[in-house]
Amino acid sequence: MNKKGILIVVFLTALVFAFLFHNQPLGLNLLIFELFVVAMLLLLKQINLKGITSVIAFSSFLITAFATVAVYSFWTYFVHFIIFFLFLGTQIYPEVRSFLHAFVLFFNSSIYAPSKFVRKISDVRFKNKKMGLYLRRSRIFLLPLLVIIVFVIIYRNSNPVFDQMLINMGHFINKIMVAIFGSFDPLVFLTFFLGLLFSMIIFMQTPYFIGIENYSKKSDFFVRIRKRIRRKFSINALNNELKAGVFLFLILNLVLLVVNIIDIKWVWFNFEWSGQYLRQFVHEGTYLLIFSIILSVVLVLFFFRGNISFYNKNRFLKYLSYTWLLQNAVLAISVGIRNYWYIYYFSLAYKRIGVYMFLLLTIYCLYTVYIKVKSNKSNFYLLRQNAASLVIILVLSSVFNWDCIIARYNFNNYERSFVHLNFLSRLSSKALPYLDKSPEVLYQIDTIQKSKFPFDYRYMTPDEYIERIERKKEKFKTSWESKGVLSWNYPQYKAYKLLYEK
Numbered sequence: 230m231n232k233k234g235i236l237i238v239v240f241l242t243a244l245v246f247a248f249l250f251h252n253q254p255l256g257l258n259l260l261i262f263e264l265f266v267v268a269m270l271l272l273l274k275q276i277n278l279k280g281i282t283s284v285i286a287f288s289s290f291l292i293t294a295f296a297t298v299a300v301y302s303f304w305t306y307f308v309h310f311i312i313f314f315l316f317l318g319t320q321i322y323p324e325v326r327s328f329l330h331a332f333v334l335f336f337n338s339s340i341y342a343p344s345k346f347v348r349k350i351s352d353v354r355f356k357n358k359k360m361g362l363y364l365r366r367s368r369i370f371l372l373p374l375l376v377i378i379v380f381v382i383i384y385r386n387s388n389p390v391f392d393q394m395l396i397n398m399g400h401f402i403n404k405i406m407v408a409i410f411g412s413f414d415p416l417v418f419l420t421f422f423l424g425l426l427f428s429m430i431i432f433m434q435t436p437y438f439i440g441i442e443n444y445s446k447k448s449d450f451f452v453r454i455r456k457r458i459r460r461k462f463s464i465n466a467l468n469n470e471l472k473a474g475v476f477l478f479l480i481l482n483l484v485l486l487v488v489n490i491i492d493i494k495w496v497w498f499n500f501e502w503s504g505q506y507l508r509q510f511v512h513e514g515t516y517l518l519i520f521s522i523i524l525s526v527v528l529v530l531f532f533f534r535g536n537i538s539f540y541n542k543n544r545f546l547k548y549l550s551y552t553w554l555l556q557n558a559v560l561a562i563s564v565g566i567r568n569y570w571y572i573y574y575f576s577l578a579y580k581r582i583g584v585y586m587f588l589l590l591t592i593y594c595l596y597t598v599y600i601k602v603k604s605n606k607s608n609f610y611l612l613r614q615n616a617a618s619l620v621i622i623l624v625l626s627s628v629f630n631w632d633c634i635i636a637r638y639n640f641n642n643y644e645r646s647f648v649h650l651n652f653l654s655r656l657s658s659k660a661l662p663y664l665d666k667s668p669e670v671l672y673q674i675d676t677i678q679k680s681k682f683p684f685d686y687r688y689m690t691p692d693e694y695i696e697r698i699e700r701k702k703e704k705f706k707t708s709w710e711s712k713g714v715l716s717w718n719y720p721q722y723k724a725y726k727l728l729y730e731k
Contacts, residue, residue, distance in 0.1 A: 282325055286620075658708075
C-alpha cells in the first residue's frame with residue numbers, strides 16, 4: 230500500500246480508538262479495536278508468520294485478547310498487553326527467534342514511529358506542494374505564539390479585570406461550541422491523539438537493522454573458537470578447573486541430598502499440622518529454592534562457559550552437574566508439596582497459585598540447562614527457550630478466572646481449611662455470587678473455624694463481612710447498570726445475572 234494509504238489507516242484507526250474508548254472503561258471495546266487492528270495489518274500485508282516465535286506470539290495475542298472479555302482481570306490485561314507488544318515485535322522481524330529480542334525490536338520501533346509518521350505526512354502533496362513545506366513555514370509562528378501565551382498568563386494573574394474578561398470569553402466560546410456540537414466533550418480530542426500515538430506505533434513499524442543483524446547471527450550451539458594466544462597460566466589450568474568443579478559439585482550434591490531426604494521424609498509422606506501458621510514453612514522453602522536454582526544455574530554456566538565443555542575428560546563433571554540439576558528439581562517438587570499443604574490448611578490465594586507457576590518455570594529452566602550441558606548449547610538457547618516458556622505460562626495463567634476459583638474453593642473447603650474473610654471480601658466483583666453467603670451459613674462457618682483455628686489475631690466477623698459484601702454489591706450494581714455495550718464483559722455480566730436475575 231502507498232504512503233497515503235498507510236496514513237489513512239493510521240488516522241482511521243485513531244478515529245475508531247476515540248469512538249470505542251472515549252469515556253468508556255475497558256471491556257468489549259478492546260477486543261473490537263484489536264480485531265480491527267488485525268484486519269488493517271492484514272490489509273497492509275504487515276502480518277507475517279514465518280517463524281515459530283511469530284506464530285506463538287500471534288496465537289497468544291488472540292487467546293489473551295478474547296480472555297480480556299471472558300476473564301476480565303487486571304492480570305489478564307497485564308499479560309495481554311505484554312503479548313501484544315511481543316506480537317508487534319515479531320512482525321517487525323518475523324524470523325526473530327527470541328521473545329526478548331522481539332520486545333527490544335518493538336521498543337526501538339516505538340521510539341522511531343512518530344518521526345516516521347511526521348516524514349510520511351511531510352511527503353504528502355497538497356496543491357502540488359509537500360505538506361512538509363507548510364509545516365516548516367508554520368514554525369515561524371510557534372515562538373511568537375509561546376511568547377504571547379507567557380504574557381497573557383502574566384497579565385491574567387496581575388490584573389483581575391483582564392482575568393475576568395478571559396473567563397467570560399471562555400464561557401462565550403463554550404456556549405458557541407455547545408450550540409454547534411451539542412454536548413460535545415473536548416476530551417475526545419485527547420482520546421483521538423492517544424489513539425493516533427498507538428496507531429503510529431502499530432503501523433509505522435521501523436526495523437532496527439543493527440539489532441536484527443546481531444540477532445540473526447545468534448546460534449543455539451556453543452561453538453568452540455580456537456585462538457593462538459600467549460598463555461599466562463599453567464598448561465594444567467584446565468585440568469585444575471575440572472578438579473575444582475568435581476570437588477564443588479560433589480560436596481554440593483551431598484549437602485542437597487541430605488536436605489532432599491529430610492523433605493521427602495517429613496514433607497512428602499509424614500507431614501502433620503499442629504495448628505501453627507504455615508507461612509514461614511512455605512516461604513522459607515521458596516526462598517531456598519530461588520537461591521538454589523540461581524546458584525545451580527550460575528555454577529553450571531560458569532564451569533561450562535568455555536573449553537571445559539569440549540574437554541575429553543569432563544564426563545564425570547557432567548554427571549555431577551546432571552545430578553545437581555536433578556536434585557534441584559526434587560527440591561522444586563518439595564516446595565510444591567509444601568505449597569499443597571499450605572493450600573490444604575489455609576485455602577487458595579494469589580501467591581500460592583503463583584508458586585506453582587514459578588515451579589513450572591523452574592523445572593523447565595533446569596531441563597534447558599541440562600540440555601545445554603549435554604549438547605553444548607549456547608546461552609542464547611537458554612535465553613530463547615526460557616523466554617518462550619515464560620510467555621506460555623503467562624498466557625495459560627491469564628485464561629482462568631482466579632477470583633471465582635478462589636472464592637468457590639475456599640468456601641467449599643471451610644471444614645478443613647482456614648477461611649480468611651478479610652481476604653475474600655477484597656476479591657473483585659466477578660466473584661460476588663460466590664462471596665454472597667447468608668448469615669446462617671457464615672455463622673456455621675465461623676463456629677467451625679474458631680474450633681479448628683484458635684488464632685490470637687482478630688479476623689473479620691461474619692457481621693462485618695456481610696456488611697462489606699452488601700456495600701460491594703450495591704456499588705457493583707450501580708456500576709454495571711451504568712455501563713454501555715462497549716464496556717461489556719462476560720464475568721461481570723454473569724455475576725449480575727446470578728445476583729439480580731434469579
